[in-house]
Amino acid sequence: MTIPNHITPDTDRFLADLDALHQIGPFETGNHRPTFSPEDMESRHWLVRQMEEVGLVAEIDGIGNVFGRHPGPGPKLLAGSHIETQNEAGWLDGALGVVAALNLARAGLPVDVVAFADEEGHYGSFIGSRSFTGLLEEEEIDRLSNRYHGKPLRDALAEAGLAGKPRLRLEEGRYKGFLEMHIEQGTTLENAGQGIGVVTGIVAIWQYRIIFEGMQDHAGGTTMAERRDAGLAAVRFLSWIDAEFPKHCDARTVWTCGRIALSPGAPSIIPGRAEVLFQFRDISVPTLERLDEVLRRGVVESNRRERCTATLEVMSQSRPAPCDATLQDCLAGAAEALLPGGWQRMPSGAGHDAQYLARVIPSAMLFVPSIGGISHHWREDTKREDLAMGLRVLAEGARRFLAG
Amino acid sequence: MTIPNHITPDTDRFLADLDALHQIGPFETGNHRPTFSPEDMESRHWLVRQMEEVGLVAEIDGIGNVFGRHPGPGPKLLAGSHIETQNEAGWLDGALGVVAALNLARAGLPVDVVAFADEEGHYGSFIGSRSFTGLLEEEEIDRLSNRYHGKPLRDALAEAGLAGKPRLRLEEGRYKGFLEMHIEQGTTLENAGQGIGVVTGIVAIWQYRIIFEGMQDHAGGTTMAERRDAGLAAVRFLSWIDAEFPKHCDARTVWTCGRIALSPGAPSIIPGRAEVLFQFRDISVPTLERLDEVLRRGVVESNRRERCTATLEVMSQSRPAPCDATLQDCLAGAAEALLPGGWQRMPSGAGHDAQYLARVIPSAMLFVPSIGGISHHWREDTKREDLAMGLRVLAEGARRFLAG
Structure with a gap:
């Protein structure tokens, strides 16, 4: 697949997708979609339909990961995040990275899109990304239960219609790298008046x-x-x-x-x-x-x-997860081109699925500002122009990396 | 009534009384007699019988205070403490002061004996001694309930057969003073190898x-x-x-x-x-x-x-409650006579009924050591010879004060 010299993601559609997902499991101005709740499953099925509309081959696997596979030839990027929320939490968080990935594919880039299950830890610790990277045993799945109401993970998977489905594993040699976009969960960018953070690694x-x-x-x-x-x-x-x-x-x-x-x-x-x-x-x-x-x-x-x-x-x-230097440089170059002087390199103080992907393929993250640094709370929000700029930088960085 | 020149309280009987009371509501090596529980009421009725045997005119008043009135003429001492316990607590604490007072009367001193209700605060704060000294209004009784299981104080009084009974008030001019014996609830005496603490005041x-x-x-x-x-x-x-x-x-x-x-x-x-x-x-x-x-x-x-x-x-x-100087001196003189060098003056760091009595009549307290300083725990204990010496000093101090 040929990588274009120029890319213009549809930021209006991107924001419309975010708004549509925001309608599923609303809570105050945020969302309440705990892992494997009816609202969470509704959002996963919504995502399957979006993936299919973009032309990906979509499925939900045996741990709840939603995976959209690009059908074309040649090297790919994997991009995504998670789609469930903390209880009574914000509308962006993981949803942002998933919808951004979807819109990379929509813009014509060879991207597989993924929503890893339960990054928020209602049942375990990063079970979706650990499953995908081969770090989750069946015995652990047998043992886990919901930290709030105690339901065994096996029961929750069965109720979600996922019992017995295979768990997808990362396909060796398929990806040049992994990208995850996220809100900052701090005020460093906001205080600096900047729009983009190129993440150096996850602490x-x-x-x-x-x-x-x-x-x-x-x-x-x-x-x-x-x-x-x-x-x-x-x-x-x-x-x-x-x-x-x-x-x-x-x-x-x-x-x-x-x-x-x-x-x-x-x-x-x-x-x-x-x-x-x-x-x-x-x-x-x-x-x-x-x-x-x-x-x-x-x-x-x-x-x-x-x-x-x-x-x-x-x-x-835990181990620190340094971001890939080349991917970082592609994102930094894109940021400087689209928002000169309006970005910085910074670590991620919070954990993300990218920390497990970074163990197996080159991985990087892009941050956009969060108003007041609020996260894991329904008041979490980011300016729409910052969201749009985030997608543009992510797409241009992905294009440069794929072309490189 | 003539005060004798010499007094010999029956320390064996005193210890036997303590042992008898220890049998009511036993818990491990201590007692569980929460205020107005069946065990607590059994201990109050037991005390009424002991008072009557000693020749006092005994009754339980409308707040649960057990009061034994000496029938003879002349100035009196009031002595006592409380008889209920903290939950799963020690066998001495308030019981010691009540049984010591009983044995002052038994030794022939003109002493009224009192067990103030609920010093331990299952329902309120010092309701027995505050009732007796005029510091408890009916409205507060209406309002109070058990801090552990929520039962209203009025219901507890009714179940104990005390509803509608009058509350006894301190009779003006009847008393030269008030005495309360107690374990130290600390290790100052034990560490100093001393047997008696003459309390300077309640902090x-x-x-x-x-x-x-x-x-x-x-x-x-x-x-x-x-x-x-x-x-x-x-x-x-x-x-x-x-x-x-x-x-x-x-x-x-x-x-x-x-x-x-x-x-x-x-x-x-x-x-x-x-x-x-x-x-x-x-x-x-x-x-x-x-x-x-x-x-x-x-x-x-x-x-x-x-x-x-x-x-x-x-x-x-709260206000500090200094102990009466003359009463202190009588107790100190008795201690020096019976246990030369084996006593000290010290404040009480814990609250006691004496702090309310001290507002209206000369009051003082006598401490005996507590093994390891333990109190409000069923392991609380004091050597029997220390208990006996405590009674002897208390009786001699009371004799000196009454004679003075």
Whole structure:
């Protein structure tokens, strides 16, 4: 298949497609389409029809992935994202990447379009993209259930009419690469007044639970000297992290304590136990390892200083997924051509299906701004001109990469 | 009534009484007698019989107070505590003070014995002692319900056969003072190897809720510079308190953060809101006021420094209840006579019925050690010889005060 010298995607149709999908499972100004709910299945069947209209050979596979196969010869791009939403969430998120991919195909590019199932993790962790890349075993499917209402994944697949269907696997040698368009889920682009982010990679998340064990006591009868206050040990530890991490981080490293739980949590009882959830994210493994060392030193310091015992438990340490350099350069060239000076390179702080595709084929992502940085909330939104520019840059970047 | 020159309470009988009461509503090695439960009412009727055996005129009043009136002439002491327990709690706590009072009467002292209802707060806050001292209105009784199972206090009183009974009030001029014996609920005496604590007063508790409001955001997409992390603001505030309070406290001041709640409390979401429960306790009003100022300065500092808003809300500010100097001296003299060097003066960090009695008549408290400082737990215990010595000092102190 010959790659054209110039490409003009139909941005009006692209926006109309997004609006049509927005009508399925509406919630406030966003959408509620939890994985394998009736609304989610309606959206998957809607997508099949759109794929067929574009001339793709469409099907829904045994894990719920919606796959539209381009019938022409020659090397292809794979493009897409996911179509289900978080509960009561925004209208763009994964839908944007799927509809953008559809409109690359509509513009005449040799693109297979995919909507990976359950990126949002109602049942598991990236089960659609992991299935497609060979990282999901049948045993895990047997074991998974819905995190909100407990329904086994097998039952949900059966109710969706997908039981017994084969799971599609990535076809070796078919793709030059994978592209995923997404909203930024932050305010970096908005604050910079820019319209495009060329993603350098998807950060790894290293996640920990730190337990402080002291002695539960009466808050009146126990002198300060006698106390073994696990809550205070946790506060001092987090304060130490707050002082130390900036000395060892990189420019885009982020770290977060999302939960501090003191037991028993009563106003007049000295906490006997504190549980802290802590994570940091970066794209560089040496930086991640350096921060892991700092964290472990903090635990040692705490155990030296406090009359409570601190224990560190690793919950997960994912791998960073660097984006392909050539694909990045094609997207960057397209961005500079269409929006000179109005773009930047940036990491993705959030996880995406692209992180699993990046393990097997050259992959890249394109960000558009999100108003106020809002995501995973029904108020999530992006200006229509930013959406349109995103598609134009994505299409031009894809064209350059396919032609290259 | 003539006060004897010498008094020898029957410590064996005292311990036997405690053992008998321990049989009512047993739980592990402790007791479960929540206010107005069948077990609690059984213990109140048991107490009525003991009072009558000692020669007191006994009754249970309309709020559940068990009152045994000494029939003789002349000035009296009032003594007692409460008889219900916390859930699945210890066998001593309030029971000790009630049975000690009973055995003062048994030893021939002119003592009225009282078990105030619901000191443990299953329905309200010190409703028995507040009723007796004129600080409980009928409207509050109408409003109260059980904090665990929600039963209205009126229904519980009716089921206990107490509806419509009059509530007894302290008779003006009848008492020279009030005495309450209790376990320490801390390890100060145990650590000092001492057997008696002469309580200088019951500390006031000043209790606050501090709310930090920031911006809930994605822990991956939001750079450190963009964040308004309410959890981090709370940690920094508590760390500031940890550094500042020791500069302004007194020797026995205590302060406690019993709860830190981050919202939404998920590992990958920057907390948009943090709620901190904080309290401090001291016996001196100037010290309490100084710490209140420090706390308010901390909130101002936080609002100056952080991109989150801190708001301070006063939940309660009780009054300290200093113990009567003469009563203290009588107890101290008795302690030095019976256990030379084996006692100390100390504040009570926990609240007791004595704090309401102290508002209207000279009041004092005597502490005995608690093994490991345990209280409000079924493992609570005190050595039998310490219990016996407690009664002997209490009786000799009471004798000296009545004779004085």
